[in-house]
Amino acid sequence: MRFSTIAAALLPVGAAFAQQTFTVKVGENGTLTYDPPTVNAQNGDTIEFQFLSKNHTVTQSTFAAPCSNITTNGVVTGVDSGFQFVPANATSFPVWSITVNNASTPLWFYCRQAQ
Ligand SMILES: *[C@@H]1O[C@H](CO)[C@@H](O)[C@H](O)[C@H]1NC(C)=O
Ligand SMILES: *[C@@H]1O[C@H](CO)[C@@H](O)[C@H](O)[C@H]1NC(C)=O
Ligand SMILES: *[C@@H]1O[C@H](CO)[C@@H](O)[C@H](O)[C@H]1NC(C)=O
Ligand SMILES: *[C@@H]1O[C@H](CO)[C@@H](O)[C@H](O)[C@H]1NC(C)=O
Numbered sequence: 001m002r003f004s005t006i007a008a009a010l011l012p013v014g015a016a017f018a019q020q021t022f023t024v025k026v027g028e029n030g031t032l033t034y035d036p037p038t039v040n041a042q043n044g045d046t047i048e049f050q051f052l053s054k055n056h057t058v059t060q061s062t063f064a065a066p067c068s069n070i071t072t073n074g075v076v077t078g079v080d081s082g083f084q085f086v087p088a089n090a091t092s093f094p095v096w097s098i099t100v101n102n103a104s105t106p107l108w109f110y111c112r113q114a115q
């Protein structure tokens with residue numbers, strides 16, 4: 001399963017806005033999706049991933065290699081939620097969040113499950 005998303009920043013850095021939290025649903029209705037697939041965040045904003053089905057990850061990649069983790073000298077240096085298992089009968093759902101600290105740099109994510 002392959003799907004990826006981007007947390008981009010198209011607004012001016014340093015502009016005075018209230019901090020926001022963006023919610024991205026992972027695997028809603030059993031689909032292989034992040035919904036919404038993109039958000040435009042600013043410095044200090046939080047992106048909260050809610051895992052709604054199965055057993056997915058939110059793993060940082062690059063644009064050039066969208067389904068690979070980011071490694072430096074063999075060590076994974078990108079951020080990663082780890083596998084978040086959601087039982088079929090779940091009534092509460094795992095959440096994993098990141099704070100955007102350089103909105104000039106687009107962040108890309110994919111799920112590491114399976115192929
Ligand atoms: C899941 O189903 C609901 C209700 O039909 C729909 O509003 C929503 O867009 C669906 N989400 C995805 C990611 O398909
Ligand atoms: C979630 O998937 C990972 C990778 O396939 C696997 O190692 C792990 O056991 C799974 N977790 C559960 C609870 O099934
Ligand atoms: C990083 O990706 C490589 C290639 O897909 C994989 O072999 C390795 O297990 C991954 N590392 C982690 C910590 O997920
Ligand atoms: C979900 O099903 C498992 C296995 O039948 C059970 O142990 C667990 O209590 C159930 N959880 C909920 C929230 O119903």
Ligand SMILES: *[C@@H]1O[C@H](CO)[C@@H](O)[C@H](O)[C@H]1NC(C)=O
Nearest residue numbers: 009013101102103104105106
């Ligand atoms: C933020 O990202 C931009 C674009 O990648 C980069 O040029 C800049 O040096 C970064 N700023 C900081 C403080 O890391």
